[in-house]
């Protein structure tokens with residue numbers, strides 16, 4: 001089962017991708033996470049993309065595609081969840097091609113539909129613990145006196161790509177470059193829409209119901225996917 005999770009920045013793709021990955025024992029390719037790890041390790045790629053991401057922009061298609069192909073080669077037989085890619089039509093076409101060359105299909109594209117204004121509010125209040133990386137919500141402008149629920153630290157930082165200016169940029173790019181992909185996948189009959197403004201649990205439940213129904217419809221043998229897998 002190969003699944004693409006689709007939605008604007010902050011729609012909850014990362015959280016849902018992880019839940020699906022665990023539930024169905026799939027591999028996960030999350031480009032944002034991969035790139036942030038490269039930045040933290042200060043690899044040549046990390047240094048290259050750090051500035052780009054801080055401005056709310058995205059790395060080039062070439063960088064994303066090479067990360068994707070590198071990981072596609074190592075994927076387990078059960079399939080894959082994509083979080084944060086494709087972001088452009090070019091990426092979508094190349095990814096479809098790579099799947100085809102591997103003898104497999106994209107089984108479903110799940111769109112987490114959200115209210116943009118509401119999302120911008122949520123994103124600007126998102127901070128992470130500097131010690132362990134756990135996400136927190138800043139309810140006030142200051143986090144003084146707050147303690148991390150996970151490690152007890154009281155130092156928090158806003159991700160550079162969550163600064164208001166960067167958020168606006170990410171939405172602009174999403175609307176221009178990524179949103180047209182909905183049409184592309186819809187025409188192929190792959191697109192399923194879920195209300196992403198619900199709670200994490202509710203969204204997850206809907207996704208599982210959807211995948212449960214699809215299991216019956218799409219069972220077929222093939223690489224990265226077999227009838228017993230899900």
Ligand SMILES: [Zn+2]
Pocket residue numbers: 129130131132133134148149150151152153
């Ligand atoms: Zn912490």
